[in-house]
Amino acid sequence: MVARLKGMTWDHARGYECVVAASKLYEQQTGxxxxxDKRSLQxxxxxPIDQLAEDYDLIVLDHPHVGQIAEQGALLPLTPxxxxxAGIGGSPESYIWNGDCWAYAIDAAxxxxxxxxxxxxxxxxxxxxxxxxxxxxFHAITPLLPVDAFDMMMTLVAGRGExxxxxxxxxxxxxxxxLYALHIxxxxxxxxxxxxxxxxxxxxxxxxxxTDEFAMSPCLFGYLNYARPGFRPHRLSYFDLPVSTDGGGRxxxxxxxxxxxxxxxxxxEAARAFAGWLASEPVQSGVYLENEGQPANRRTWQAKxxxxxxxxxxDGGWSTMTNAWTRPRAPWFLGFVDDVCxxxxxxxxxxxxxxxxxxxxxxxxxxxYQGD
Numbered sequence: 001m002v003a004r005l006k007g008m009t010w011d012h013a014r015g016y017e018c019v020v021a022a023s024k025l026y027e028q029q030t031g032x033x034x035x036x037d038k039r040s041l042q043x044x045x046x047x048p049i050d051q052l053a054e055d056y057d058l059i060v061l062d063h064p065h066v067g068q069i070a071e072q073g074a075l076l077p078l079t080p081x082x083x084x085x086a087g088i089g090g091s092p093e094s095y096i097w098n099g100d101c102w103a104y105a106i107d108a109a110x111x112x113x114x115x116x117x118x119x120x121x122x123x124x125x126x127x128x129x130x131x132x133x134x135x136x137x138f139h140a141i142t143p144l145l146p147v148d149a150f151d152m153m154m155t156l157v158a159g160r161g162e163x164x165x166x167x168x169x170x171x172x173x174x175x176x177x178x179l180y181a182l183h184i185x186x187x188x189x190x191x192x193x194x195x196x197x198x199x200x201x202x203x204x205x206x207x208x209x210x211t212d213e214f215a216m217s218p219c220l221f222g223y224l225n226y227a228r229p230g231f232r233p234h235r236l237s238y239f240d241l242p243v244s245t246d247g248g249g250r251x252x253x254x255x256x257x258x259x260x261x262x263x264x265x266x267x268x269e270a271a272r273a274f275a276g277w278l279a280s281e282p283v284q285s286g287v288y289l290e291n292e293g294q295p296a297n298r299r300t301w302q303a304k305x306x307x308x309x310x311x312x313x314x315d316g317g318w319s320t321m322t323n324a325w326t327r328p329r330a331p332w333f334l335g336f337v338d339d340v341c342x343x344x345x346x347x348x349x350x351x352x353x354x355x356x357x358x359x360x361x362x363x364x365x366x367x368x369y370q371g372d
Contacts, residue, residue, distance in 0.1 A: 186354070
């Protein structure tokens with residue numbers, strides 16, 4: 001009997017069209033059918049993997065869940081790739097937990113800067129560029145939905161050399177770097193619009209690519225789709241993140257997605273084979289990329305840096321992506337993120353004091369922290 005697998009991914013061309021197209025090719029080559037359902041971006045971040053594993057053989061997931069996945073036994077461990085040069089920005093390693101591989105990286109992303117080349121050639125080089133009156137000249141918009149604001153806070157802190165988070169058992173991050181990050185976040189919020197505190201990267205990318213209201217965004221999770229010709233009325237181009245004037249570098253927080261195999265699948269051999277095939281370089285550079293996918297394979301990124309069709313993403317964000325870092329992934333981290341996200345709206349909309357915000361953030365950390 002021919003195997004038929006069922007997969008769950010997320011509801012965006014970058015997450016859905018590429019796996020559907022790849023699955024059709026896989027069926028032609030092997031006779032194995034893979035059907036796909038999709039969930040919202042928010043559900044992609046929040047939906048419990050153990051529940052999805054009840055109904056699906058294959059699950060596209062976010063790497064911050066791997067500690068929880070390992071604890072729950074929702075997925076089967078996979079054989080890690082022997083190709084040490086295949087990954088970019090630590091993507092493959094982000095799915096390793098306690099020595100086991102829980103997913104294969106198929107999508108690589110991090111927070112990048114992006115602009116409309118037809119509207120501006122004046123690009124920021126430091127975060128401080130946004131903190132004074134000159135900031136308005138960039139016509140910038142930043143997605144500051146709580147989860148994106150917290151990710152940007154960690155990106156800013158890591159860029160100043162503090163990427164080994166948490167800092168210790170009593171504080172998630174240092175006071176000096178934490179206050180610096182909050183200062184930059186507040187400056188970007190004040191540049192407007194006020195609705196940015198409720199916007200995610202897709203919302204901002206849509207505004208940039210379909211209207212002339214804004215010229216750039218200094219920090220958001222990059223989407224290759226918007227740099228492709230014809231995806232939207234206006235084509236976007238990515239560039240490397242600004243840096244702090246105090247030193248440091250670009251240490252953007254890693255995003256992306258991996259594909260895991262349910263521990264409840266009735267055909268683990270077929271599911272593992274498909275997952276490995278989807279992550280392979282020929283597929284990543286071929287049918288996956290050609291159908292709105294955003295590959296995680298380093299060789300694909302390298303080969304496409306000079307391709308006019310893809311250069312605005314693969315070349316523009318190369319340095320930022322290759323230096324991306326991985327946030328904490330232990331089970332305690334997810335609850336901590338939820339608490340911090342509840343705090344951020346008041347920080348922006350009610351102009352909350354950064355010192356008290358940071359104190360409460362570290363208090364929430366102490367409440368959740370269980371050691372790694």
